[in-house]
Amino acid sequence: MLTLYIANKNYSSWSLRPWLLLTELGIPFEEKLQPFGDSDFKHFSPTAKVPCLLDEGEPVWDSLAIIEYLAESYPGVWPENKQARAYARCAAAEMHSGFGTIRSICTMNCGIRVKLHAVEEALEREWARIDELWQQGLTRFGGPFLGGQHFSAVDAFFAPIAFRVQTYAPKLSKASDAYVAALLDLPGMQSWYQSALAEPWRDEAHEQEAREAGEIVSDFRLGQ
Incomplete structure (x- = not known):
């Protein structure tokens, strides 16, 4: 089975791309979530970044490369027309x-x-x-x-x-x-959204980016 390594669902936009495609197309995969700052991504990803797909131990990194890799084996990845x-x-x-x-x-x-x-x-x-x-x-x-x-x-x-x-x-x-x-x-x-709201982790770098951008007027996450 395919294994997809991702990071926090609240923040990781790059992880969302292949995760959503796999999910919506019904392609079986195992999700492995590694929170930002919690571990060294290098042990599963050559670039130490997410997402990273493993197929029988072979890594496929970068979201666009993952999508094209999936297109070689599964229908519906790209439009037929x-x-x-x-x-x-x-x-x-x-x-x-x-x-x-x-x-x-x-x-x-x-x-x-x-x-x-x-x-x-x-x-x-x-x-x-x-x-x-x-x-x-x-x-x-x-x-x-x-x-x-x-x-x-x-x-x-x-x-x-x-x-x-x-x-x-x-x-x-x-x-x-x-x-x-x-x-x-x-x-x-x-x-994805409900999982993001329920995550217990906060990554200060991502939180600071939001504070610098503007005023946080609502926070729907667990514990807020």
Whole structure:
């Protein structure tokens, strides 16, 4: 059986991508969660980072590499339609390598809601590009997911953005808001979110990032 190493569900946006894809496609796997700061990730990951997939002891690291590895063995990872598949791969790659301002200011912290101190121009541009990218996929391929009727890898790549929308409430189009709602309503997303709220761990570096970004107006996590 496949083994997927991940970190805290409240913070680890990179871990969410392959976890959600495996979960939504019904691919059997064993989850191993290693909290940030709790252990040395080097013992399972060549880069000492998460996520890392092990298949019969062979490591596959980096979320995009994991997705492509799964696509070699399982149907439904990418859309069947050629044009939708091309769009999905481009959009996932853009998410994988870009949107650095969103990553640095609007870090993933599922259990809280934040009012940003300020919305700088670079942040507005990146949210506008995500809105544009989503509308393109939804319009071209009919929704409710980016590649069409079925959830696929491109949606898994934007799942952490859905949690960021929930936390930071950027202004998006109605179509993009509906897409976020569809992602958040997935059984896998609901499961991840409830687990994130129940986690007993706090990682100070991640908490500090949220405090620097804005005022924490709500905290729904265990013990808060």
